[in-house]
Amino acid sequence: MQDHSSPELERKLGLFPLTNIVIANMVGAGIFTTSGLLMSDLRNPFLMLVLWVVGGVIALCGALAYGQLGAAIPQAGGEYVFLSRLYHPLLGFLSGWTSFIVGFSAPIAASAIGFSEYFARACPQFVLCGNPAVLKKILSIGVILLFTGIHVRGIEFGARVQNLLTISKVLLIASLIFGGLLFGSGNLRHFTQGSACSFSLVGWKTAGLSLMWIMFAYSGWNASTYIGSEIQNPTKNIPRSLFLGTGVVMVLYLCVNIVFVYAVPPEEMEGVISIGGLAMGKLFGPSAETLFSLMIALALFSSLSAFIILGPRVYYPMARDRVFFRDLVRADPRSKAPVRAITLQGCISSIMVLTGTFDQILTVMGFALGIFPLFAVAGVFRLKQSGLKTTVLSGIRGAAITYLITGVFILVLSFFQRPIESSVAILSVFMGVPVYTCFKWKYNDTRS
Numbered sequence: 001m002q003d004h005s006s007p008e009l010e011r012k013l014g015l016f017p018l019t020n021i022v023i024a025n026m027v028g029a030g031i032f033t034t035s036g037l038l039m040s041d042l043r044n045p046f047l048m049l050v051l052w053v054v055g056g057v058i059a060l061c062g063a064l065a066y067g068q069l070g071a072a073i074p075q076a077g078g079e080y081v082f083l084s085r086l087y088h089p090l091l092g093f094l095s096g097w098t099s100f101i102v103g104f105s106a107p108i109a110a111s112a113i114g115f116s117e118y119f120a121r122a123c124p125q126f127v128l129c130g131n132p133a134v135l136k137k138i139l140s141i142g143v144i145l146l147f148t149g150i151h152v153r154g155i156e157f158g159a160r161v162q163n164l165l166t167i168s169k170v171l172l173i174a175s176l177i178f179g180g181l182l183f184g185s186g187n188l189r190h191f192t193q194g195s196a197c198s199f200s201l202v203g204w205k206t207a208g209l210s211l212m213w214i215m216f217a218y219s220g221w222n223a224s225t226y227i228g229s230e231i232q233n234p235t236k237n238i239p240r241s242l243f244l245g246t247g248v249v250m251v252l253y254l255c256v257n258i259v260f261v262y263a264v265p266p267e268e269m270e271g272v273i274s275i276g277g278l279a280m281g282k283l284f285g286p287s288a289e290t291l292f293s294l295m296i297a298l299a300l301f302s303s304l305s306a307f308i309i310l311g312p313r314v315y316y317p318m319a320r321d322r323v324f325f326r327d328l329v330r331a332d333p334r335s336k337a338p339v340r341a342i343t344l345q346g347c348i349s350s351i352m353v354l355t356g357t358f359d360q361i362l363t364v365m366g367f368a369l370g371i372f373p374l375f376a377v378a379g380v381f382r383l384k385q386s387g388l389k390t391t392v393l394s395g396i397r398g399a400a401i402t403y404l405i406t407g408v409f410i411l412v413l414s415f416f417q418r419p420i421e422s423s424v425a426i427l428s429v430f431m432g433v434p435v436y437t438c439f440k441w442k443y444n445d446t447r448s
Helices: 014-024 031-040 043-071 079-086 089-103 107-121 125-127 132-153 157-184 188-192 201-218 233-264 277-283 286-310 312-320 339-356 358-368 374-384 392-417 419-430 430-440
Strands: none
Touching: 014 107, 014 157, 014 233, 014 277, 014 286, 031 043, 031 107, 031 132, 031 277, 031 286, 031 358, 043 201, 043 233, 043 374, 043 392, 079 089, 079 374, 089 157, 089 312, 089 339, 089 374, 089 419, 089 430, 107 132, 107 277, 107 286, 107 312, 107 339, 107 358, 125 277, 125 312, 132 286, 132 312, 132 339, 157 233, 157 277, 201 233, 201 358, 201 392, 233 277, 233 358, 277 286, 277 392, 286 312, 286 339, 312 339, 358 392, 358 419, 374 392, 392 419, 419 430
16 A cells, blocks of 8 residues: 655644544534434433443543554544555455545535524524425535535645634533523423333343444544644644543533533423524523524534545545545645545535435444444554554553444444444445445556
8 A cells, every 4th residue: 555645735733723623523413413312212311421421431442542543654544544554455445435425425414414404493584485405405515515615725724714613613512511501491300300221132222322323423533543644743643632632522522411401301302403402492592592503503514624624535545545536636736635535525415415314314324434443443453463663552452442342332232223224334335345346447456
C-alpha cells in the first residue's frame, strides 16, 4: 500500500480544532433524536441513563485504542489505512466502502433530515405552503449542498467554520443543561417512574439494540484519525483529541439526558424524535419550545459539517491506492482539498435524503458502523508484528479488550432484535467485494 502522507494534504491542524472536529462529529442527530426512541423500548429512565454512561465508557475505550493506532499510523483514512496496513487491502477497502455508503453519507443525510424536522417544528408555517415531506427533503438537500460548497474551499476555511459551529453547539447544550436544571419546571419523580428492568433474553436484546442506537450517537469518537495527514504533531495530538473530545461528549450526553428525564414523564418521551424541543416546551413553555427547536436545528449544522470534512479523507487514500475512482485522488491546487471526493459524497447524501426515511437510515447505519471498528481495535495487538515501532501500554490493551467484548455483544443482540435491518447492513458491506475486484481489474493493479 502506498504512503498516504501526500504533500498535497498539508499538516495544518492543531489540538484545539482537532478536538472540535471530534466533538462536532459526535454531537449531532443522535443525542437530539434517540432518547425518545430508546424510552419507547426501555420504558425505564434510570436504565436509559445507565446505558448512556455505558456507551460513553465503550467509546472512551475505543478512543484509547484508536489513539494508539493513530499515533502509530498518522495518515489520512482512519480504518481504511489501519485495516489495509494491519490485515489486508481488501478489508481496508470494505471499511472505506462502508464509510462511503453508510459511515459518512448516511450520517450527513440523517443530520440534514434532523435539521429539517427541528426547523419544521420551530417554524410550522414553512411546511404549510406545500407538501411537508417534499419541502423537508428540499431543505435537507439544500443544507447538504451549502456545506459541500463551504468545504471545497479548503481545510483551513472549513476548520474556522467548524470551530464556530462547534463552540455555538456546546454553548447551546450548556444553556439547555444549566437552564433546564436550575430554572425549569421539571419533576424529580420522573426518574423513578416507568417499568421495572427485565433481565430476560428479551430484556437483554432490547438493551443490546438500545446500546447500538446509543453508540450511533457516540459515533465520531474516532474522527481525528481520518485526517491524520493534515495534523500537526500527530503522535501526540491524535490520542489527546480523541480522549478529550470523547470525554467532553460523554459528560454532555449524560447531562442532556438528565434534563430530558427531568422535563418529560417517561410515557410522554416514548417515540418522540424531536425530544429537545419537547423538553424545553415542558420546562419553559411554548415559546421556549420554538426557540430551542430552531437552535437545535442550527446546531445540527456542526455535525453535518464535520462529516463532510472527514468522509473524503477516507475516499482520497482509497483512490491513491487505485481501488476507487481515480479522479478522487486529485486535490485542488489552490484549496488543497479533495474537491471531487467532497462533491461525490454530497451527491450520495442527497440521494439518500430523497430515497430513505430518518428511521431507515439510522437503523442500518447503527449496525454497519459497529463492524469495522472491532477489526481496527483488535489491530492494536498486531502493531508490532506489522513492523511498526510502538509500545502498547497495558491500559490500552485492557481498553481494547473491553471494547471488543462489548462491541460483539451489542452486534449479536441487535441482530436478533432487528434481523432485517442488520442483514441489510451486512449485505451492504459484502457488496464491496465485487466492487473491489472490479477496481483492481480496471486499473490492472496486481498488488496484494
